[in-house]
Amino acid sequence: MEDALRKIAEHCTKGGVLIFTGAGISAESGIPTFRGPDGVWKKYDPEKVATIDAFRRDPSLYWRFFLDVRLPILKKVKPNAAHYAVTELQKDGLVSAVVTQNIDGLHQAAGTEDVLELHGSTRRFLCTRCDFRCGLQEIDRILLESFPPVCKRCGAVLRPDVVLFGEPLPAGVLEAAFEAARRSRIALSIGSSLVVYPAAFVPQ
Template sequence: MSDPTRHDLLQRMIEESKRMVAFTGAGISAESGIPTYRGDDGLWNKYDPVKFANINHFFKQPDYYWNFFKEVRYPVIHRARPNKAHAALAQLEQKGKLKTVITQNIDGLQQAAGSQHVLELHGNTRRIVCLKCGQCHSMEDVYEQLDTRLPPLCPDCNGTLKPDVVFFGESLPTDVLEDAISASQSCDLFLVVGSSLVVQPAATLPVTARQHGARVVIINRDPTPLDGIAELVFHSSASEVLGCLV
């Protein structure tokens, strides 16, 4: 009898799991047409993160961010659709296998695929929050302002609007991070999908899971610093690996 393939091994690990957690990064959404931040074609090569993604610069020169939002962020997010990997994770949740998705992504595609229990470590760019009255607005409503008003203002109180995402210089939401750590500590299978595992503190979550006895699987096109702790590693497309499992 021949040895099982790595896909067969992954299938078996998922079937044996009772408390599976998935951790997703930019690589899964890149397959839906959303650019990653790092790498040869990453956003950091085209836009200065000190200006584009720093909270101090956002308040100092908000027009810089909102021009980026108008020209790049909104069109890309607006046309993006969940891919096979997003759909596979949603189906695994519906089957009762996947308990939680922890994501570094801010695009909302995992929820659009049907996932219900998603922990967003870095927020969601589809939500725009008023820093004065606290009201949330859709990115579509805010986008409509940008032809006539820059920066946009809250339609309810004329307060400052900010995308509900974590900028450089801001801390991750404590409650979400605590829930992510708890999920990592209690899972028996930790599946990394499309993360380079270099952004802290999120990159420590696979280590936390491993230290608490979970099996770790990494699916990412490029090698990661944590490949050595994984029981199974795929340097492949997330859609190719996950799409054939469910």
């Protein structure tokens, strides 16, 4: 193990590192993983609460899941040492890009810049019809007035700016991630099982 870590450190000091992160990097911050023994999907069936079809069928069910699992956590979690380590590597000029599968925004909270969020962010919300967008503070105010939350402009249902099961990844972000991978000398995967595609193709 020590030899392996030493080799990783040596590669990192040469720069050109693509850092690819998954749910495991945020577990220390108190955010539950999705697929682990105590993961979110042990309590909730993703087919019922996290697919685009389920959202369209019953937005209220999705929002109850979001308010129960995601929103309370988002308001109290903070970056951990791993997030700050990524930021320091970036400040030292050793990181070519940071690509994450996570939707928690903790890389940015730790000071990392230009993060490519493959699956979006639960700290942003958008209208399902028009171009209205808002953040966590405003969604709290809207939720006091309507459930599920609706757009102040057109009255359509709002949703977190995340990729639900059954939706494609945003083409622009995915292509930017692949381009970053092509420019990088080495890929360092942290906290990802690398089983969710096409995102898992990026560090490969």
